[in-house]
Amino acid sequence: MRTALRVAALVLALGATPALGATPALGAGPNGGQTTVSDGHPVEFVATGSGVTFFLSDEAGKPVDTAGLAAKAFIQAGGRTETVTLRPAAPNRLVGDLKAPLAVGTKVVLSAKLHGHSLQARFEQR
Numbered sequence: 001m002r003t004a005l006r007v008a009a010l011v012l013a014l015g016a017t018p019a020l021g022a023t024p025a026l027g028a029g030p031n032g033g034q035t036t037v038s039d040g041h042p043v044e045f046v047a048t049g050s051g052v053t054f055f056l057s058d059e060a061g062k063p064v065d066t067a068g069l070a071a072k073a074f075i076q077a078g079g080r081t082e083t084v085t086l087r088p089a090a091p092n093r094l095v096g097d098l099k100a101p102l103a104v105g106t107k108v109v110l111s112a113k114l115h116g117h118s119l120q121a122r123f124e125q126r
Contacts, residue, residue: 031055038121043110045123049101052084054094054110054121063092064114071112077103086112 029035033046033055041064044055052073056064066088073084073096084096094112102108106125111118 029055034123034126036121036123038110038119039114039117041114041119043119043121045108045110045121047098047102047108047125049098051095051097052086052102052108053089054086054112056092056094056112056114056119066090066092066094069094069112069114071110074109074111075102075106076108077106086110 027035029042029044031044031046033044033053035042035044037043040059042057042061046053046055054071054073056066058064067090069088071086071094073086075082075084082099084098086094086096089095094110102125104125108123108125110121113119
């Protein structure tokens with residue numbers, strides 16, 4: 001947990017782009033969100049007024065079963081960082097609730113343990 005927090009804080013502080021072990025953002029995904037690739041896994045980020053959703057895929061682009069996965073989203077805006085615990089949702093989603101809608105420019109870092117390895121992906125709300 002502390003390691004994930006340190007990594008997320010470092011990523012946010014340095015403004016590193018786009019994610020640890022990731023390629024640059026790929027554009028809009030099949031669910032209308034931002035996409036990137038982290039450690040070979042496509043990750044799509046979608047924010048609504050009340051929550052965040054991350055869609056995970058395998059190297060071939062097929063949905064990854066998220067049942068039992070542990071994940072958090074670190075959200076930084078206005079000099080403050082909020083941690084959102086994400087919960088698995090079928091078939092390949094990680095979802096979390098927000099206290100308030102994300103403002104443009106808010107930075108979001110996904111940190112998850114995915115079948116034996118760490119997955120980190122960084123996004124910026126548009």
